[in-house]
Amino acid sequence: MVYGVTGSGKSTLAAELARVTELPGIAIDDLTWQPGWVPVGKDEQRRIIGEVCAQNSWILDHGYGSWLDLVNERVELIIGLDYPRWLSLGRLIRRTVGNALTKKPMCNGNVERLDRILAKDSIIRWHFHSFAKKRRRLRQWAADPDGPQVLLFSRPAQVERWLRAQVPGGVRS
Incomplete structure (x- = not known):
């Protein structure tokens, strides 16, 4: 599972990991948001994520607190994007405004709106509401010797170096 604060680049990294490892990549927003930005109910989310986690292999681009227990029972590696607020917030604002201006479809055809x-x-x-809680959770996981392995990255360059080291011949874009 790739985990981090909102705007840290979880989905991008998870998609790249799925591509280079050829493991199934699961875009969580596609499973938790219906068209019109209607959220999938909590019970239905738990059912869906339970089915995903029952599979032999997967890469998730996030973990929502309401079903994180299901993921943590099966996850073998958590890649933690523990970036500073200025970095993740800057990425989030650029992405959100850019997507609103271009009307780029996101999960299930949803689009950002400037208003x-x-x-x-x-x-x-x-982002402001969840930043501290997500960072705290990441750091607790990393400090827990009984939990899954956690790779905690504080800068994108660290992730890039790690990713290149995982793929013979380097990462192919």
Whole structure:
């Protein structure tokens, strides 16, 4: 599982890992958001994620707190993107504004809207709401000798070096 604060690049890294390892990559937002930004119910999310985690192999691009226990029972490696706020927030703002301007479809055809960027339920506000909790969780996992292996990265360059080392001949873009 790739885990980190909102805007850290979890989905991008998970997709690249799935590509280079040829393991099934699971985009969590596709499973948890319906068209029109309607959230999938918590019970249904748990059922879906339970089915995903019952498979022999997978790469998840995130773990939501309401079903993280299901993932943690089976995960072998957590790649933690523990980036500073300025980096993850900057990425998030660029991505969100860019997607709103281009109307680039995201999960299940949903699109960002400029008039919603700072709404009460916006992803940018969610970053501020969840940042400390996600960082704390990452660091607790990394410190737990009885949990799964955790690779904690504080800079994108560290991830790039690690990823290159995993693939014979380097990462192919």
